[in-house]
Amino acid sequence: MTKTVNNKAWVFVLPVFVMVAFNAIIPLMTVVNFSVQETFGDNVFFWAGVTWFEQVLRSDRFHAALGRQVAFSAIVLAIEIPLGLAIALAMPRKGIGVSICLVLMALPLLIPWNVVGAMWNILALPDIGLLGKAINALGIEYNYTRQPYAAWFTMVLMDVWHWTSLVVLLCYAGLVSIPDAYYQAAKVDGARAWAVFRYIQLPKLRHVLTIAILLRFMDSFMIYTEAVVLTGGGPGNATTFLSIDLVKTALGQFDLGPAAAMSIVYFLIILFLSWLFYTLMMRNVES
Amino acid sequence: MAKISLEHLRHSYWPEPRQEAHWALKKMSLEWSDGGAYALLGPSGCGKTTLLNLISGLLRPTEGRILFDGSDITSTTPEQRNIAQVFQFPVIYDTMTVYDNLAFPLRNRAVAEGAVDARVRAVAEMLDLTRALENRASGLTADGKQKISLGRGLVREDVNVIMFDEPLTVIDPHLKWQLRSKLKELHRRIRRTMIYVTHDQTEALTFADQVVVMNDGQIVQIGTPVDLFERPRHTFVGHFIGSPGMNVLPCEIRGGQASFAGLPIETVNAGLYRGAATSFELGVRPEFVNFAPAGIPVDIVRVSDAGRFRIVEVRHRDRSLKLLVPEGQEIPTGASHVRFDPAHTQVYEDGWMVGAGS
Structure with a gap:
C-alpha cells in the first residue's frame, strides 16, 4: 500500500494551526517565559531558573489550595455522576414529558456563570435569601459568609444544581441510543431491573460516562467565576481554590513569576489527571 | 413445549x-x-x-x-x-x-x-x-x-x-x-x-x-x-414465492371454462366457479409454461441465463409472461407458441384462488 501525499492539505490545516498558536501556544509560551524570570515591569527580565517552581511547590498556601481543589472536585463528581445517571434513568422515553424534562434540564446550563454565582449568593443569604432564611428557620445556624462548612455546602449545592444537568443530558443521550432489542432480550431472559442496569445500560454508557466524568472533572477543577461571585474565596481562605489563589497571586499581589509557575503546575496537574482518568476508564474497552 | x-x-x-x-x-x-x-x-x-x-x-x-x-x-x-x-x-x-x-x-x-x-x-x-x-x-x-x-x-x-x-x-x-x-x-x-x-x-x-x-x-x-x-x-403468494414469481394474467370464465386472449385454457379449478366476481386472473408458474407447436402465439422478448435454466420473457400482444427452460433445451427464435400445464394452472377471483377454502 502506498500513502497518498497531499501537500494541498496543509493549506487547509494552516488557518487552524495559526489560530491554535495564537490562542493557546503563544500565551502558554509567554507564561513559560514569566515562570523562569523575574521582572519589575518595563520589559526588564532577570533569569530566575526554577526558583518560582521551587517556591510554589514548597508553599503551604499552594498545598492548601490544591487540597481544597481536589476535595471540591471529588465531592462534586461523587454527587453529580450518580445523581445525573439516576435522573437520566428516571426520565421518560417518549411523549410530551421528554421535551419538558429536556428543557428543564438544559436551563441551568444556559445561565451565565457569574449570574449563577450571584443567584446563589442572594438565595443563600441568611437574612434575606430564601434558602438561607429557610435553613435558619429550621433551627440550623447557617451563614456562608462566616462558616467554612456553610460556604462549602453552598458551593457544592450550587455546582450540583448548575452541572448535574450536563451529566443527565449525556447519559440520557446514551440511554436512548441503546437499541430496543437489548431490553426485549433482557425481558425474555428474565433479567430484573438491576441486571438490566448492570449488564446492559452501564456497559453501553461507558463512553458517555467517561466523557461526563472528564468534562466535570476538568470544569470543577478549574472553577472560578461562580466561586468568586459566591464567596470570593472566603470565609478566610476556606473556599480559595487553585484558580482563585492564582488570580490573587497574579493580579492581587502582582507576583508574576510565582503566578506563572503556578499556572504551569496547575495546567500539568489537570493534564495528568485527565490522562489518568481516561486511561483507567478506557483500559478494558479494547480487550 | x-x-x-x-x-x-x-x-x-x-x-x-x-x-x-x-x-x-x-x-x-x-x-x-x-x-x-x-x-x-x-x-x-x-x-x-x-x-x-x-x-x-x-x-x-x-x-x-x-x-x-x-x-x-x-x-x-x-x-x-x-x-x-x-x-x-x-x-x-x-x-x-x-x-x-x-x-x-x-x-x-x-x-x-x-x-x-x-x-x-x-x-x-x-x-x-x-x-x-x-x-x-x-x-x-x-x-x-x-x-x-x-x-x-x-x-x-x-x-x-x-x-x-x-x-x-x-x-x-x-x-x-x-x-x-x-x-x-x-x-x-x-x-x-x-x-x-x-x-x-x-x-x-x-x-x-x-x-x-x-x-x-x-x-x-x-x-x-x-x-x-x-x-x-x-x-400474492404466487408472486412472492418462486423466482421468478408466478405469471398472473387476466382471463375470463364462462360455463366452467377459462379463456385467455380468446383461447380456451385448461385449468385445475375453473369448474368450481359459482359466484359473480368482477375480476378473474389466471396463475401459472414459469416452471409450468412450455413452448409448444400450437397454443398461445407469442413473441420472444428476452432470454436471461440463470445457471441451470434460462428465464425466457415472451409477449402475447401487450401481456408479457415468463417461462423457465432447462439447460440444453432448444429455445425457438422469433414467433412461437406456448402452452400451460393444465395440472398447474389455476384461476383466481379478486386475487383469491377459485374454490379454495370456501
Whole structure:
C-alpha cells in the first residue's frame, strides 16, 4: 500500500494551526517565559531558573489550595455522576414529558456563570435569601459568609444544581441510543431491573460516562467565576481554590513569576489527571 | 413445549383505531402444534414482527386471545410465558464472557450452578462454541454473537417456543447457509416449537414445515413449501414465492371454462366457479409454461441465463409472461407458441384462488 501525499492539505490545516498558536501556544509560551524570570515591569527580565517552581511547590498556601481543589472536585463528581445517571434513568422515553424534562434540564446550563454565582449568593443569604432564611428557620445556624462548612455546602449545592444537568443530558443521550432489542432480550431472559442496569445500560454508557466524568472533572477543577461571585474565596481562605489563589497571586499581589509557575503546575496537574482518568476508564474497552 | 393458539387476534399501534388501515395486524385465528417448525414470511411491514412480539409478550394485543396449551396467556409477561427470542441484531451482554452470556437466562431464574454448568456446556457443544466459552462475548464476529443469542434461547430446556426475528440479516452470505442448516438440525434434535420470521423465501422454505405467508397485516396462506409452490391460494403468494414469481394474467370464465386472449385454457379449478366476481386472473408458474407447436402465439422478448435454466420473457400482444427452460433445451427464435400445464394452472377471483377454502 502506498500513502497518498497531499501537500494541498496543509493549506487547509494552516488557518487552524495559526489560530491554535495564537490562542493557546503563544500565551502558554509567554507564561513559560514569566515562570523562569523575574521582572519589575518595563520589559526588564532577570533569569530566575526554577526558583518560582521551587517556591510554589514548597508553599503551604499552594498545598492548601490544591487540597481544597481536589476535595471540591471529588465531592462534586461523587454527587453529580450518580445523581445525573439516576435522573437520566428516571426520565421518560417518549411523549410530551421528554421535551419538558429536556428543557428543564438544559436551563441551568444556559445561565451565565457569574449570574449563577450571584443567584446563589442572594438565595443563600441568611437574612434575606430564601434558602438561607429557610435553613435558619429550621433551627440550623447557617451563614456562608462566616462558616467554612456553610460556604462549602453552598458551593457544592450550587455546582450540583448548575452541572448535574450536563451529566443527565449525556447519559440520557446514551440511554436512548441503546437499541430496543437489548431490553426485549433482557425481558425474555428474565433479567430484573438491576441486571438490566448492570449488564446492559452501564456497559453501553461507558463512553458517555467517561466523557461526563472528564468534562466535570476538568470544569470543577478549574472553577472560578461562580466561586468568586459566591464567596470570593472566603470565609478566610476556606473556599480559595487553585484558580482563585492564582488570580490573587497574579493580579492581587502582582507576583508574576510565582503566578506563572503556578499556572504551569496547575495546567500539568489537570493534564495528568485527565490522562489518568481516561486511561483507567478506557483500559478494558479494547480487550 | 406448547401448542400455540391465536383466537381472533388483532393489533393496532393506534390508541383508538378507527379505520381498517390503522390495524397493523388484521383479525386472525390460527393454531400451531407442539414441536413444529413454522415460518412467518412476508414483505417488510406486513406485520410479521408484530405477530411475533404479540406471541412473545413484548406487545399486548388490542383484541383477541393467545393460548399456550389451552391456557390463556394474553396478559402475561414474556418471562412468565417462558419463551425464547432471537433478534435481528445479535444481542449480547458485552461485559460478560460467552459462558456467562449463555448462563444468564438460567441464573436469572436462580437455577443451581451445577445445572447451569451442564446446560451451558451442552448448548455450547451444539453450537460449536465450546472453545470460545471463556472469551469475552464482545470480541466475537457477527455470526458468533448471533450464535450466543441463539444459545441463550436454547439454554432453558422448558421453553414453550423459540422465536427468530430475521436472525440472519447481519450474517455474511456464506455463513448464512451454515447457520440455517444448524437451525434445521437443532430443530430435528430438540423438537421444540420454533417460529421463524423472515422476508427471505429461501430461509422460510428450507427451515419450516409450515409457512405462514403474510401480506398487509393478514395471513394469505398457510401451507407446506410444496403447497405454496404448487397451489398458491392468492396471487400474492404466487408472486412472492418462486423466482421468478408466478405469471398472473387476466382471463375470463364462462360455463366452467377459462379463456385467455380468446383461447380456451385448461385449468385445475375453473369448474368450481359459482359466484359473480368482477375480476378473474389466471396463475401459472414459469416452471409450468412450455413452448409448444400450437397454443398461445407469442413473441420472444428476452432470454436471461440463470445457471441451470434460462428465464425466457415472451409477449402475447401487450401481456408479457415468463417461462423457465432447462439447460440444453432448444429455445425457438422469433414467433412461437406456448402452452400451460393444465395440472398447474389455476384461476383466481379478486386475487383469491377459485374454490379454495370456501
